[in-house]
Amino acid sequence: MSVAVDDDLWSAIGDPTRRRMLDLLLADGAGTATTLSDSLPVTRQAVAKHLVVLDRVGLVHVTPAGRERRYRVDEAQLARAVAQLADVGAAWDARLQRIKRIAEAIERSQKR
Amino acid sequence: MSVAVDDDLWSAIGDPTRRRMLDLLLADGAGTATTLSDSLPVTRQAVAKHLVVLDRVGLVHVTPAGRERRYRVDEAQLARAVAQLADVGAAWDARLQRIKRIAEAIERSQKR
DNA sequence: TCCTTCTGCAACGTTTGGTTGCAGATGACG
DNA sequence: CGTCATCTGCAACCAAACGTTGCAGAAGGA
Numbered sequence: 169m170s171v172a173v174d175d176d177l178w179s180a181i182g183d184p185t186r187r188r189m190l191d192l193l194l195a196d197g198a199g200t201a202t203t204l205s206d207s208l209p210v211t212r213q214a215v216a217k218h219l220v221v222l223d224r225v226g227l228v229h230v231t232p233a234g235r236e237r238r239y240r241v242d243e244a245q246l247a248r249a250v251a252q253l254a255d256v257g258a259a260w261d262a263r264l265q266r267i268k269r270i271a272e273a274i275e276r277s278q279k280r
Numbered sequence: 281m282s283v284a285v286d287d288d289l290w291s292a293i294g295d296p297t298r299r300r301m302l303d304l305l306l307a308d309g310a311g312t313a314t315t316l317s318d319s320l321p322v323t324r325q326a327v328a329k330h331l332v333v334l335d336r337v338g339l340v341h342v343t344p345a346g347r348e349r350r351y352r353v354d355e356a357q358l359a360r361a362v363a364q365l366a367d368v369g370a371a372w373d374a375r376l377q378r379i380k381r382i383a384e385a386i387e388r389s390q391k392r
Numbered sequence: 393t394c395c396t397t398c399t400g401c402a403a404c405g406t407t408t409g410g411t412t413g414c415a416g417a418t419g420a421c422g
Numbered sequence: 423c424g425t426c427a428t429c430t431g432c433a434a435c436c437a438a439a440c441g442t443t444g445c446a447g448a449a450g451g452a
Binding site for chain 2: 397398399400401
């Protein structure tokens with residue numbers, strides 16, 4: 169019984185750089201490719217490509233403002249992503265708990 | 281304030297195929313590259329490479345058994361990975377909550 | 393012994409994350 | 423208004439990751 173996961177959404181937050189970008193956008197409210205790249209160890213162009221990916225899965229939205237393109241996190245979509253993290257975590261946790269219970273049961277039956 | 285995340289560990293569970301492999305290993309207790317590839321849409325060789333990745337980050341361990349190489353999930357390490365999922369999820373959740381509170385506060389001050 | 397099967401290794405192609413270089417558009421300022 | 427700085431997109435290129443096919447070696451079963 170595996171959990172229903174949107175692979176595209178998951179892969180989007182699977183990349184460390186993209187995760188840090190989301191952190192930055194959440195912290196500052198908004199940002200551009202240039203401002204984000206100032207706080208990241210990659211070039212503006214790399215950031216721009218990541219923004220395309222994040223936009224494609226709906227995690228961010230663009231607002232053209234003069235010569236800038238200001239990006240903002242889509243809170244509903246990020247909440248959905250967080251829910252998927254929780255789902256997978258819970259599923260694995262449940263399996264681990266079950267394995268642990270079985271192991272303890274075996275241990276008990278060995279001891280007596 | 282970002283969460284401390286082991287990028288290698290996170291990337292390991294970021295791949296959809298590897299995640300399904302972990303699911304299969306948890307469900308069956310153990311498996312080989314061949315048995316896993318039977319339940320996956322990729323070839324045995326692809327699975328073997330993924331197993332190398334999972335082994336490198338300590339999420340699985342190998343037990344040579346005759347001509348087979350039997351893989352098993354390392355429960356402690358998977359628990360660590362689950363904890364990271366929970367950490368990142370909680371951090372984002374907290375930010376989203378804060379943004380929501382601020383938005384509601386602004387809304388209230390507009391209304392009056 | 394012979395055949396099946398499980399494995400590893402090598403070569404290759406495609407996608408992805410990253411770089412540099414350059415040209416266009418827009419805002420700021422003399 | 424003209425110039426200059428800055429923000430952007432596009433193209434070429436490189437390396438690593440994910441996937442494939444093909445082949446050879448080792449171990450178990452008839």
